[in-house]
Amino acid sequence: MKKYLAGTLIILSVLGFSLRESTAQSNKKPNIIIILVDDLGWGDVGYHGGNIPTPNIDRLAKQGVELNRFYTAAVCSPTRAGLLTGRYPDRFGLRKTVIPPWSDFGVSTDEVFLPEMLKAAGYKNRAILGKWHLGHVSLKYHPLNRGFTHFYGHLNGAIDYFTHKREGELDWHNDFNSSYDVGYSTDLIADEAIKNIRSYHKESPFFLYIAFNAPHGPLQAKEDDLKRFGYDATKPSFPNGGKEGDEGRGNTKQQTYAAMVSNLDANIGRILKTLNDLKIDQNTIVLFQSDNGYAPNEAGSSGILRGSKFTQWEGGVRAPAIIRWPQVFKGGWKSEQVTGFVDVFPTILAAADVMEKPKNPLDGINVLPVLKQKQSFINRNLFLGDGVLVNRNWKILEKLDQNSGMKLKSDVLFQIDRDVSEKNDVKDQYTSTYQLLKKDLAPFNAIKATAEVANFDVGKKGFVAPKEWKVEK
Incomplete structure (x- = not known):
C-alpha cells in the first residue's frame, strides 16, 4: 500500500510539474519578430497570384492571418517611422520623402520607439537587423540610442547587395562598428537573425526587427538564384545607367527581380524553420509586411491594384501582410480589418502585456480583438497622407498641390470595399459620404511638424560620404 501511495505521489508530482510548466509557457510573454521587406509589391507574392514562386511566404499566409487591408506610407522611411512609433510620420516631418544619404534629418528624439517600450516589459534582447533609414548623421538617431540592444546592417537605403556600399563608402555595421562581413546582404541579414534567435530564446522573450533591403534596387541577385530563372552568362546583362550595383545583374530586370524575391523568400523560410526547430514557434509573433508598393520601372507588380510606390493609390500603400501567433489566435483566414503600419506599435504592446502608456498620443489602434476573433471589425479612418x-x-483622395504623384484633376471617391482597383469615382453619387469624409480629413491635413525632411535632392550636389559611414557626433 505504501509503495502504491508513493508511486501515486510521484505520478501526481510529475503531472503537477508538467501542468505548472505548461501554464508557465502559456503565460510567458511572446517572442516578437517583425519581418519588413522593401518595395515588395502586392502582386509579387504567390498567395496574391504572383508569377514569382514564394512558397515560404505563402505557407506563412496559410498558417497565419492574412491582413488583406494593411496600409503603409507611400515610401519607406515614413513607414518605418510610423511602425516604430505608432504615430503618423506627418507629426515629425517625415511623410513626403525618405531620408537620403546627404540629409541631416532624423526622427525626433521626442518620439518613443517600440523597443524602448518593450525594454520595460522584460524584453532584454531587442535587435534591428538590416535597413535603418531613420537618421544617420548623429549618434542620437542611431538604433542603439532608440531602444535597440543590437544593430547589424546599414544606415542608408539602396546599398549595393555585394559590396554593402552607399555613395562609394561601406555602410555595413555591427553595433557601432564597421562590419567587413562578406556576402549577399539578404543572406547575411537572415544569418544574423538565425544566430540571434538561437542565442536569445534561452533567456527572456526577445524582439527582432528584421528589415530586409530586398527587393529594393539596385537590382542585384546571386548567380545561383539567377540561373533558376533562365540566366545565360553568355548574354549581356541589362543596363543600369552607371548606377551603383554593377555586380549581380541578370539578363533582364524581370529575371533579376524574380531571383531577388525568390532568395528573400528562401531566407524567410530559414528563419521560420529555426523557430520550428527550436520549438518556439507557437509563442512567437511573426508579422510579415512590405513597407510600400513596388517601385516603378524595377520589375515588380501591384497585381490587381492600381498604382505603385510614391502614390497613394492602393498599389502604393496597400501592402502584402501576414501575422501569425499560433498559441493565441488561429490562422488560415483573411482579415478585412482596415489596419496598417501605425497599428503595429499598439498591437504589439497589447500582445506583450505592456501596461505603461507611451508619452505621446498614438494614431494607431490595437487590432488584437479582431485577430483573436472576439470582435468582427473596428470602425476607424486611416490617414494615408x-x-x-x-x-x-x-x-x-483630395486634389492637393503636393499630390503631384497622383495627377488628380479633382477630388475622387471610391467605394473601396467593392472597387479594389479604384476604377470608378463615385463622388457625385454619394455626395453626403464625400462631404463627411472631407470633414474627417481636415484635422489630418492640418497636422504640422516643427521640422520636416527636405526634398530628396537638397544637399546632394557635392556631397561626400563619411568614411565607412561612421557616426561620431
Whole structure:
C-alpha cells in the first residue's frame, strides 16, 4: 500500500510539474519578430497570384492571418517611422520623402520607439537587423540610442547587395562598428537573425526587427538564384545607367527581380524553420509586411491594384501582410480589418502585456480583438497622407498641390470595399459620404511638424560620404 501511495505521489508530482510548466509557457510573454521587406509589391507574392514562386511566404499566409487591408506610407522611411512609433510620420516631418544619404534629418528624439517600450516589459534582447533609414548623421538617431540592444546592417537605403556600399563608402555595421562581413546582404541579414534567435530564446522573450533591403534596387541577385530563372552568362546583362550595383545583374530586370524575391523568400523560410526547430514557434509573433508598393520601372507588380510606390493609390500603400501567433489566435483566414503600419506599435504592446502608456498620443489602434476573433471589425479612418483617407468602405483622395504623384484633376471617391482597383469615382453619387469624409480629413491635413525632411535632392550636389559611414557626433 505504501509503495502504491508513493508511486501515486510521484505520478501526481510529475503531472503537477508538467501542468505548472505548461501554464508557465502559456503565460510567458511572446517572442516578437517583425519581418519588413522593401518595395515588395502586392502582386509579387504567390498567395496574391504572383508569377514569382514564394512558397515560404505563402505557407506563412496559410498558417497565419492574412491582413488583406494593411496600409503603409507611400515610401519607406515614413513607414518605418510610423511602425516604430505608432504615430503618423506627418507629426515629425517625415511623410513626403525618405531620408537620403546627404540629409541631416532624423526622427525626433521626442518620439518613443517600440523597443524602448518593450525594454520595460522584460524584453532584454531587442535587435534591428538590416535597413535603418531613420537618421544617420548623429549618434542620437542611431538604433542603439532608440531602444535597440543590437544593430547589424546599414544606415542608408539602396546599398549595393555585394559590396554593402552607399555613395562609394561601406555602410555595413555591427553595433557601432564597421562590419567587413562578406556576402549577399539578404543572406547575411537572415544569418544574423538565425544566430540571434538561437542565442536569445534561452533567456527572456526577445524582439527582432528584421528589415530586409530586398527587393529594393539596385537590382542585384546571386548567380545561383539567377540561373533558376533562365540566366545565360553568355548574354549581356541589362543596363543600369552607371548606377551603383554593377555586380549581380541578370539578363533582364524581370529575371533579376524574380531571383531577388525568390532568395528573400528562401531566407524567410530559414528563419521560420529555426523557430520550428527550436520549438518556439507557437509563442512567437511573426508579422510579415512590405513597407510600400513596388517601385516603378524595377520589375515588380501591384497585381490587381492600381498604382505603385510614391502614390497613394492602393498599389502604393496597400501592402502584402501576414501575422501569425499560433498559441493565441488561429490562422488560415483573411482579415478585412482596415489596419496598417501605425497599428503595429499598439498591437504589439497589447500582445506583450505592456501596461505603461507611451508619452505621446498614438494614431494607431490595437487590432488584437479582431485577430483573436472576439470582435468582427473596428470602425476607424486611416490617414494615408497627402489628403487621402480610407476606411472599411470608402477611400477619398483630395486634389492637393503636393499630390503631384497622383495627377488628380479633382477630388475622387471610391467605394473601396467593392472597387479594389479604384476604377470608378463615385463622388457625385454619394455626395453626403464625400462631404463627411472631407470633414474627417481636415484635422489630418492640418497636422504640422516643427521640422520636416527636405526634398530628396537638397544637399546632394557635392556631397561626400563619411568614411565607412561612421557616426561620431
